[in-house]
Amino acid sequence: MPPKSLFERCQGAGAVSVAQLIQQGEAAADSLMKDYGKHIQDRLDELESLAKTALDDRRDEKKWDAFLTALRDVQSSGATAGSVWTEKYAIALLRELDLRKESDRHLPLLIALHLDAIRLAANGNASHADLMGLGDRLTLASEKLAVGSAQAL
Amino acid sequence: MPLPLDRVDLSQLDVLVIDDNKFIRLLLSDVLRSFAVGTVREASSADQALFKISQRRPDIILCDWMMAPLDGMALLKRIRRESGMQRIPIIMITGHATSEHVSEALGEGADSYIVKPFRPATLMEHILKIICRSQVEYL
Numbered sequence: 001m002p003p004k005s006l007f008e009r010c011q012g013a014g015a016v017s018v019a020q021l022i023q024q025g026e027a028a029a030d031s032l033m034k035d036y037g038k039h040i041q042d043r044l045d046e047l048e049s050l051a052k053t054a055l056d057d058r059r060d061e062k063k064w065d066a067f068l069t070a071l072r073d074v075q076s077s078g079a080t081a082g083s084v085w086t087e088k089y090a091i092a093l094l095r096e097l098d099l100r101k102e103s104d105r106h107l108p109l110l111i112a113l114h115l116d117a118i119r120l121a122a123n124g125n126a127s128h129a130d131l132m133g134l135g136d137r138l139t140l141a142s143e144k145l146a147v148g149s150a151q152a153l
Numbered sequence: 154m155p156l157p158l159d160r161v162d163l164s165q166l167d168v169l170v171i172d173d174n175k176f177i178r179l180l181l182s183d184v185l186r187s188f189a190v191g192t193v194r195e196a197s198s199a200d201q202a203l204f205k206i207s208q209r210r211p212d213i214i215l216c217d218w219m220m221a222p223l224d225g226m227a228l229l230k231r232i233r234r235e236s237g238m239q240r241i242p243i244i245m246i247t248g249h250a251t252s253e254h255v256s257e258a259l260g261e262g263a264d265s266y267i268v269k270p271f272r273p274a275t276l277m278e279h280i281l282k283i284i285c286r287s288q289v290e291y292l
Contacts, residue, residue, distance in 0.1 A: 010162055
């Protein structure tokens with residue numbers, strides 16, 4: 001007897017309403033997304049540690065790559081979890097890192113400010129208005145801390 | 154968009170979730186279990202995924218595009234080259250929403266494509282389409 005097709009295997013006596021399954025899926029996703037801040041704490045700690053390592057040895061491309069990969073990872077999980085501001089702050093920091101050289105003397109401060117903002121957004125306790133205001137202040141800080149001012153490495 | 158099936162039993166389905174992001178793996182796995190999918194396996198890298206596929210062929214693969222060191226697109230190409238793995242339905246999941254990316258993924262053999270962020274209903278819709286396709290095509 002030929003093996004059953006995927007379709008046949010999914011049409012058993014236990015078939016239930018797809019609408020009901022979607023509802024269950026939505027509930028599971030909502031519950032997990034509500035705890036996004038808790039789930040991502042370890043990753044944020046790691047991100048801070050990778051930033052420190054990269055800043056301690058700015059000529060080491062591998063260390064920068066590891067930091068960038070972790071930052072993109074946080075951006076991606078923020079997008080998936082619907083944590084809009086986690087994603088936006090991560091994108092803003094990625095933009096700064098793209099714009100500035102590793103030797104830029106303002107980089108440690110900008111990274112610290114953005115990572116603090118990402119942590120605040122991920123925790124989910126701040127209001128949208130507060131996070132928007134913080135986003136504006138980050139933009140302002142970035143403009144004030146001029147690009148191109150390098151420090152000796 | 155109307156769903157292709159009204160009722161379904163996913164208890165015999167084996168889905169492999171491939172993502173290097175722990176939170177997204179957890180999210181996808183939780184949603185799949187809430188869909189009553191029988192077997193949900195996880196891989197955090199392309200190498201781990203290839204090992205798990207070789208252990209037991211999954212019915213459907215959900216694969217993230219952005220992974221390191223081997224990304225989802227490279228993994229997709231590898232799977233499509235391997236005998237015994239070529240016909241496994243693969244749904245690519247990515248933050249890239251451009252038509253070029255969609256074309257590239259489908260051109261390389263992805264069965265469908267989900268852009269982040271997405272809701273469970275979207276995931277279910279893609280799974281059902283693959284199940285329906287298996288009526289007319291051996292998967």
